[in-house]
Amino acid sequence: MSAPRQHPLANVDWLTVIVYGIMVLFGWMNIYSAAVVDINPSPFDISQEYGKQFMFILISAFLALLVLYMEGEFFNKFAIFIYGTFILLLGLVLIIGTTVNGAKAWIQIGGFALQPAEFAKIGVGLMLAKYISNTKTRFNSWKPRFMAGLIIGLPAVLILLQPDVGSLLTFVAFILALYREGLSGNILIIGLGAVVFGVLSIITGFNRINYPFFGEQSGVFVLMTIVFVIGVIFMFLIRNFIVPRNRRKLYLITFLSTAAAIGFSYSVNFLVDGVLQKHQKTRIYVTLGLEEKEEDREAMLSDAESADAAAVTTKKKDDPGYNARMAKIAVGNGGLIGQGYMKGPMSKNKYVPERWTDFIFSVISEEWGFFGSFAVVALFVFLIVRIINMAERQRSQFSRIYGYCVASIFFLHLLINVGMVIGLAPIIGIPLPFMSYGGSSLMGFTLLLFIFLRLDAERLSVFR
Amino acid sequence: MNQYDGRKITIILIVCVIAIIYVVRLFFLQVVNSTWKEQATALTEEEIPLYPPRGIIYDRTGKMLVTNQTVYNLMVVPKKAGEFDTTSLCKLLRIKKEDIDNLFARARARGEFHRPQLLVEQITPSDYAAMSEQLYKYKGFFAESRTLRVYPQSVGALFLGDVGKISPEEYKKNPYYTKQEYLGKSGIEKAYEQELRGVKGINYAFRDNVGNIKEHAGDKEDMPATPGTDLICTMDADLQVYGEKLMQNKRGCIVAIEPSTGEILAMVSAPTYDPNLLVGRVRGHNFNVLNTDPQKPLFNRATQAQYRPGSIFKLAQSLTALQTGAITPQTRIHCNRGVIGCHGGHSNDDLEMAIVHSCNPYFREVMHRVVEADRDGSSRFKDARLGLEIWQGYIMQFGFGTDVHCDIPGVKTGSVPGVKFYDKWYGKEQWAFSTIYSLSIGEGEMLVTPLQMCNMACVIANKGWYVPPHTVKQIGLGGMPREEYMKRYQLGIDSSHFTTVINAMEKVLQPGGTAWRAAPKDIVVCGKTGTVQNAGGKEDHAVFICFAPKENPKIAVAVYTENAGFGGTWSAPVATLMIEQYLNDSIAESSKAREKTILDANFLDR
């Protein structure tokens, strides 16, 4: 820490700032389109979502400038303090928070409500960066794994208590950053394998099968039997084809993984069938394509033609399968070049649910077409890759880790939010960064990004 | 640098793979697969049809017979109504509070609380004008306009036809219509449906997720409706009114045609009814009443009743026999009442007098000579087959056994039995003239409609041709009739053969003729009476056909009066009064007594 302080805005990565600006303004444009129904009032009307969003943009711009004028060192030094503050806020919200949509997630301040969960990611990112850069861990022992788990897990548990499953899920993103810092790749592979096997378990468990002797039971037992048989076959293969000195270890691995697979399969099924509430269960089934089959679609269409379409529509509004389908129809209706700004029939006629928040992407897709939706995905990929590249050029490990946390979080939001709209992910209510309506999320993501830009601007003056 | 720096590539790869999967998915959703767009259109678009006003129908003198009236249906969207002053609204609409309560409860039960419900039907324009000043105060209440047919003259119900809601069968057959649409069900309304209905327009609108309809701001251009074409029909309203009056308290019908054009001047089917009864709110109830009436007022006797022709058929027999050369006007035949009965004092008539006397044995022999003319000497059975074939050919040229190419929907063809019919009935070569001779005097298996009878009168008036009877004179004001009603159907009978028949018909209305009492002063009417025997011991049907004047005929009339008795007594006066009304526009003093007799007659209970 020696060289004379340069102008604070020198060395800032302006390309990223420009991409950020494009995303925010494009998002605001589409929030306006999504929220305006009949006449076209001023986009600055503060009583409306788009007017509020404009205000959030101004506040975010102010916060961004503020961060850029601060010293990057501050975030390193006060990482624990920032993390602690957000943990406190997450605790506080459980006591004094207001409940919206079943989640006690909001702290009311004057006329506005803040959602601490949207800011907590910043704290976790900074804290992880601080912990790893201080201990120089490579995650090859249990202690750092446990500590990292604790840093992520503490806010996650508090968020689960609200409960806000969507925000909780975004914490998975940090695993990607940990992977970069040496967390075994097997964890990623095992994780992926668990997802595939879990999906298989749910699909087989969805069917009821009439077993001999046991009567009607969940179909998951078929899967478990198959896994067991494969395990036994492996045992025989090992006995016949492997030299004796290696057998013991392989027996153990086969036995443990077979048992783990059976246990995992059963517990996933138990979780879905026994623990989750009906609507959550339905969401999972809808995503996996187990419910709302082709007949239902045809029935819905013929209903739509009949006089009572409206009644049917109202009835189906709260059904996640209906929402998923409406979002997908809106996306498909965009075509190559879109229906035109402010002209999307599915969006303007309110078929798309939550269209200025979580489903803003379907509004964009309908009105701007494949060109628009492709451009949004491309912008995000550009941003994420650019952040990763910037992270790699950091001399400070702290900055690099934090950069990866930022990229991972944007990636996970893109993965889930866009995936949900196009029917490749379950309906989980998390915002599309910079584009969805919402003060907390816009401010949170802005801070998240600009702290990294600040750190990056100082990369040359930081020795380590 | 350390061992994990390569993981940057892995992470970027993961990001890119996911992004590519998403972009490919987006490409399939948005560009490749068009079903999503179809679903979006089905959900969001509503094509609101714009109904054009139906064409107006005038009579041949320009009197308006059918027009449109706008009425208003008062609708309410219960959800939007909210709190309102029920008492004053009920007073305004002249309904009871329960009506509103019931409607709302029903709407709620059906899950239609947010959809428009019909509260008051068919409010007249004047009533609506009074209401509309107050109506704006009530949220969720609004009026929808609809047009109804109105019949200012209240005549010609079956001639003009009616308009009703489309039936499932009609809907299946014709893709132009929607399930809720109205179309012509009978008469001119049905026959000229395409001209009268105009062309629907389309208003493209949006439907939102709860069913509200919004004006379209999109790219599709609305199509305005093209109004229906007005028609001038062939009817003379005054004549029609008069005909309906003459037929009061009777069952039967009158058909009057202008011979030179085939234009139907009047078509009365009695008992008749006011066409305004089958319009709007009262339609359903009145239709049931009329439909179950034992006098069958909805049955168009002029085109659908099939009677045996009776003596009038002797005119067609005469012309056929003259043309085939079986007889000449001078042929005399003895009135041999051994095989078939006769009436009146005569014994050896020529053709003219045989027509005047309606001599049955004469015409039995006439047809005998037509049918068995020794065309095949080997057997009289074979001979009769050849003869009947020729006879049938001539008879059908008059329009018998056909629809006469008439434009009225649902006309019956009657039947002219031929070789096939008798072969089937008796067996091939099992019949000869002696088997089928009752045909010769218009009895037996022969069936005709009054329309065909009147058409035959036209053929005689024109001396050998006719224009198919039709109901519309001009399509579009100043327009033309349909093409097929501008050309003549020429019969293969020389015009010279008609003179004897026409002279005989003239004598029918002269002293000594069977209808001489019905003859009007100063008009030369040529006619023929008929009396059709009736199964079941009921009184005979009285039949009369005629045309007038003798030179350059202007009108031909056929009258059937069911169970009235003798044709000369009950149907001939009706026909001559019609002629007088049409030609003179008034009834002469000398005819008033006849008119009174007819007006007073009541045969409904027979």
Ligand SMILES: [Zn+2]
């Ligand atoms: Zn005689």
